Amino acid sequence: MNMDVTVPLHGKVALITGGTSGIGLETARVLARNGADIAINGFGSADEIEEIRTSIGATTGRRVEHFAHDLSDYGQASRLVADALAKCEAVDILVNCAGVQHVCDIERFSDDAWNRLIAVNLSAAFATIRSAWPGMKTRGWGRIINVASTLAMRAENQKSAYVASKHGILGLTREIALEGAPLGITCNAICPSWVLTPLVRQQVEAKAKELGLSFEETARTAFLRDLPTRRFVETAEVAATMLFLCSNAAKSVTGAAIPVDGASTVR
Structure with a gap:
């Protein structure tokens, strides 16, 4: 499914956390096809990372660099932008896409699980934004996109840390929009509903095992039943929204929480 819109991003560098799989990887491909050089952060084997770098580079002609910083470590998260700048000279576009999940009721939710989830989903975004800010301010141009969730606007059972982190991302987004508006x-x-990323696939598989159902039946009855479209959102649809937000056509779109959710939040 090709969701490309012609948005020339030549001369721009995009740093994408969580860029080695799912929404982040598709965003890297779309922004590169529209002219941006790419810095991706994320996990994967050396062979997997090299395949991503070479495939995006070969199909787009753009430069692709990889950074393996562990965003659950605040020190590494804080160094990510500086290390990207050392190789890429600029970070014009910052996409905070890295995310983790932990499903558990509150009384059994461990400190370690809470701290890791808040670190990756929220604190790392603060660290990367703060580090990228001076360069964007100097150039008078910057695009910051935080991947939130429909759970930034509501709640769901057994996801206390995830819901808290995504509500926090939405508040951070609005504050940064105010500070950046004159600059x-x-x-x-961006607030997607269910996207069949590796993170969501793990949740579906765990639920299928619990219910004793097939993956497809579990997805249909436990995940997609509240989506009017009755299908998973595609990574290409989210990436296309990212592309629009990076364009000059979106220069007055700031502080927004944009649902890409198959109408699931309008009920």
């Missing part, structure tokens, strides 16, 4: 820097949040 030519926009900051927006």
Whole structure:
């Protein structure tokens, strides 16, 4: 499914956390096809990372660098932008896509699980935004996109840390939008519903095992039943929204929480 819109991003560098799989990887491909050089952060084997770098580079002609910083470590998260700048000279577009999940009722939710989830989903975004800010301010142009969730606007059982982190991302987005408004820097949040990323696939598989159902039946009855479209959102649809937000056509779109959710939040 090709969701490309012609948005020339030549001369721009996009740093994408969580860029080695799912929404982040598709975003890297779309932004590169539209002219941006790419810095991706994320996990994977050396062979997997090299395949991503070479495939995006070969199909787009753009430069692709990889950074393996562990965003659950605040020190590494804080160094990510500086290390990207050392290789890429600029970070014009920052996409905070890295995320983790832990499903558990509150009385059994461990400190370690809470701290890791808040670190990756929220604190790392603060660290990367703060580090990228001076360069964007100097250039008078910047695009910051935080991947939130429909759970930035509501709650769901057994996801206390995830819901808290995504509500936090939405608040951070709005604050950064205010600070960036006179500087030519926009900051927006994208709020997808169920996207069949590796993270969501793990949740479906765990639920299928619990219910004794097939993957397809579990997805249909436990995950997609509240989506009017009755299908998973595609990574290409989210990436296309990212592309629009990076364009000059979106220079007055800032502080927004944009649902890409199959109408699931309008009920």
